[in-house]
Amino acid sequence: MDRPATIIDIARALNISPSTVSRALNDHPSISAQTKKDVHELAEKLNYQPNLTARNLLKKRSGIIGVIIPEITSYFFSMVITGIQDIVSSAGYKLIISQTNESFEEEKKLTHEMALMRVEGLLVSPTFNTGSYEHLEEARKSGIPVVLFDRDCPGFASSKVFVDVYDGAYQAVKYLIDSGCRRIAHIAGPVSIPTFQERFNAYCNALADQGTEANSSLIVYSQGFSADDGVSAIHTLLDQASGIDAIFCVNDAVAIGAMHVLRERGYRIPQDISIIGYDDEPYSCYFSPALTTIWQPVYDMGLLSSRILLDSINKDVPFRHEVLKPELVIRESSKEQPSL
Template structure:
């Protein structure tokens, strides 16, 4: 027969004291003598007593657990975000439950419902690419559960938010390409329901506008995903044009690398014929040939700051709590896939 876990009542019976005395001894209450405390602690160890954490959390109304929902967990970006979150919460004694929505709105809703039943203290959420309705987040917020939205914004939804300035990163990238004398700059953009993709596209367009360059709609191609394969077909379309682009600014590094493969397949040189710039500055980018120029994001800091804000919100029970909006700055990392700026310019 399977042995049941030892309880406070078992310890109390063995020592011929009340269960409340055992409980106070385990919590080092000053009302209990040192002799009784030592006896309780020794027997608890012998009986392999483990506190019922669910009961403790119900009593304290806190589980010290945070739910983290990301579109996917295998990429460098989200894995690094989670690492930053982990390092921030661990010292404070919080634990994480990490889930991926697989870019599914329905899955995202289910995960929130499931984790809410488990009484997590708060949520860190990066919405899926299919999430356009935030009713499920409204419901969560109305229940009093703190939420921090990170990386991907939820427009018109009020919450703590930690984002990267995607607009500025894209503007930096395209401005640099213009300064290297590129004149037909294409953009492979991502799903436009995502604010990250919207802001990167706007940065691209505004950089062209600042330097008086024409916006050519056939040089802009939107893709549904963020993989290398998603960079191949649009690049084929762009290289089939009568006047091919002399530069491609891609929504992320994976798409940029897919584009580079097709450029080489067509017998063109990078960057002499076509410059390529990505976004994210994935670790592998510097090891490609040629090494990829990309926009670096402070991903680890994104995770740490998001977690810090959430923990502050969890501990703040005031009704007049003010939401925070943090925008972290990216930086262009110039490598060999784009032309250099000539010193005479």
């Protein structure tokens, strides 16, 4: 038999009805032990596999969770997905994962398509360009629970799981201050994006709490988030400001690019300039010097987001807003704090 065996094939071979085969396969008490035995033996011989899609549709469920993220290839989102997978697979669900590439139009399209596929729940990290939430409202009104993670949609009522990016940035800058640095620069991300606005605010507030105002000559804005963007930004920073003794970078890749230029220009790290990144990418500890950075519990964010979603699917629960705490990972690129 070239095609997969079906319940109808088993029924014809045994001269019984398809409904009898179905009940026998599901161990229904109305079916005799001999019929069950005959059905199971033939099913095994024909390598019969149940049609899970049809079975789930009969049960009015798809068994599928939809995940919509800005990108798949980054360490950050791959770890989130790993956390999600570990929870939903153990609960018997399958994942459909789609990426928006930071396109709001793509996010709307994917949300609509997943609703048509009758996913049982949605885990969404919105794009940086998401400005309205009608597509998410429509999904929720159609009975699909939505949990946001990593990035917020202010005003959209749902469960949400974030990392406290402000706290991470504040920890980084305070550590630099406590280690004796006084001319602390910041290679910032676009402040139009809430995540990077929070990091910028933390930088300014950490300085203010130590009695120092942020100096505009010590702030440059990266055009992107790659090492090449860090190279461009550090050239601009060094050309417009002098006496810098520390730099807080928007992410690890930018920090790595900046470190490359600092060494080329003859600066010693951390003796002349301390540098701290953000995200604790896997490669950060392998550079010389190893990069001090902010670790985010992204795997835990995937675990918690999916647990909350499964609770929302299986029972009526109130919305939850959870904020996970990041940690400063001290390595060789920053000066040690003086002993007390």
